[in-house]
Amino acid sequence: MIRINEHYTKLKASYLFADIARRVAAFQQANPGRSLIRLGIGDVTEPLPPVCIAALHAATDEMAKRETFKGYGPDQGYAFLREAIARHDYQTRGCKIEPDEIFVSDGAKCDCGNIQEIFAPDARIAIPDPVYPVYLDTNVMAGRTGHERDGRYEGILYLDSTPANGYVPAPPAQPADLIYLCFPNNPTGAVATRAQLTAWIEYAKRHRAVILFDSAYETFIRDPQLPHSIYEIDGAREVAIEIRSFSKTAGFTGTRCAYTIVPKTLVAYDAAGTAHPLHGLWYRRQSTKFNGVSYPVQRAAAAIYTEEGKKQTRALADFYLGNAKLIRDALTRLGFPCAGGDNAPYIWVNVGRDSWQFFDLLLTKAGVVVTPGAGFGRCGEGHVRISAFNSRENVTTALERIAAALK
Ligand code: PLP
Numbered sequence: 001m002i003r004i005n006e007h008y009t010k011l012k013a014s015y016l017f018a019d020i021a022r023r024v025a026a027f028q029q030a031n032p033g034r035s036l037i038r039l040g041i042g043d044v045t046e047p048l049p050p051v052c053i054a055a056l057h058a059a060t061d062e063m064a065k066r067e068t069f070k071g072y073g074p075d076q077g078y079a080f081l082r083e084a085i086a087r088h089d090y091q092t093r094g095c096k097i098e099p100d101e102i103f104v105s106d107g108a109k110c111d112c113g114n115i116q117e118i119f120a121p122d123a124r125i126a127i128p129d130p131v132y133p134v135y136l137d138t139n140v141m142a143g144r145t146g147h148e149r150d151g152r153y154e155g156i157l158y159l160d161s162t163p164a165n166g167y168v169p170a171p172p173a174q175p176a177d178l179i180y181l182c183f184p185n186n187p188t189g190a191v192a193t194r195a196q197l198t199a200w201i202e203y204a205k206r207h208r209a210v211i212l213f214d215s216a217y218e219t220f221i222r223d224p225q226l227p228h229s230i231y232e233i234d235g236a237r238e239v240a241i242e243i244r245s246f247s248k249t250a251g252f253t254g255t256r257c258a259y260t261i262v263p264k265t266l267v268a269y270d271a272a273g274t275a276h277p278l279h280g281l282w283y284r285r286q287s288t289k290f291n292g293v294s295y296p297v298q299r300a301a302a303a304i305y306t307e308e309g310k311k312q313t314r315a316l317a318d319f320y321l322g323n324a325k326l327i328r329d330a331l332t333r334l335g336f337p338c339a340g341g342d343n344a345p346y347i348w349v350n351v352g353r354d355s356w357q358f359f360d361l362l363l364t365k366a367g368v369v370v371t372p373g374a375g376f377g378r379c380g381e382g383h384v385r386i387s388a389f390n391s392r393e394n395v396t397t398a399l400e401r402i403a404a405a406l407k
Helices: 006-010 016-030 050-063 079-093 108-118 133-141 194-207 246-250 278-289 295-305 307-333 355-366 392-405
Strands: 102-105 125-129 157-160 178-182 210-214 240-245 258-261 267-269 275-277 338-340 346-350 383-387
Touching: 006 133, 016 355, 050 295, 050 307, 079 102, 079 258, 079 295, 102 108, 102 278, 108 133, 108 210, 108 240, 108 258, 108 278, 125 133, 178 194, 194 210, 240 246, 246 295, 246 307, 267 278, 275 278, 295 307, 307 338, 307 346, 307 392, 355 383, 355 392
Parallel strands: 125 157, 125 178, 178 210, 210 240
Antiparallel strands: 102 258, 240 258, 267 275, 338 346, 346 383
8 A cells, every 4th residue: 555655744734825815815706806916925026137038049049950959968057057156156255166066956945845855864953933934844744843733843943033133043052953044034034144154154063063055035135244155154165055046136936047055065974973975965866856957047047147147137136125125114114113125025024913914904905915924933923024026016006005004
């Protein structure tokens, strides 16, 4: 008799965005004709930058001719893309990352979800609360947790992100083996300082742990004091994996390209305490289960590192940050303490009441959809996440409607 992976049955039945969709659909059915503005799900709204479109067209033409046609690509991604990433995202910031430490993939979500496979089934996991749900759910699926009780899984070390710590948790007193950190953060928009990341690197070294650093929103950092990469911190090459994505940097949510860095100096241990380089394990995992990102998409991703590409992607992020500033300023004027929005596309609004109740209020009175913080974890209660991914017109209208609804 074939049996299921019973760890899947521990997963919380309802997924946050499915819950939101259900409430929105019920509202629309009861109020046909009422216009809705969605500032909830974090998908981009602007089209691909022109340099990416031109690269896609050119690469498609190459695929049309025998002499330039490409079949399966190199396991870690094409050298032209990995060299551009190493140079522009890392070496120019003083980070010693080499092209062969970069693994190009079709998404940060897959990489965040898959990377746990190379660690022991009984690794102790530390996860922030609130959190991007993928880190948690993939560890539940892998059997690293017990059952869920009162919104928390047994066996997970939760790192509370609260107003008191500015939504950046400090390393805990207890040891952990694999620590998930995400800055700029989804959902809180908070960004860790150099000193805060240094404390995490020291913690990881002390416990011979690995930090999984998700910097999918790096492109939104504008404060020159804030680190863009964990490799800007001394010692990170020995304890950290970094994951980035072109999804928010260049509007690739529907095009799909990302990358993961596994430094050759990073190790984890077997039961006897012998060190093994993680680079080799991840190479083995990816070359066994993944067959690469299409050639045109890798060309499109590489195009963002040209001078013109840098200008276009900067303008794209600036546009969303303009929306974010409008949102943060408006909610602050309404009396709500806010985090994020200055170096991140999310504004984390401390609404001081039940987050689903506030969600319902904005839905029914303003026709605006936001994301209830409770859906991201226990510490998300009392907050909502507002996303800056929308047109300027929609953002302006939504803010007017929110102000009127809360009068
Ligand atoms: N990591 C975080 C923190 C995210 O918020 C998201 C998407 O919303 C992702 C990763 C997924 O990125 P990708 O589109 O590259 O799969």
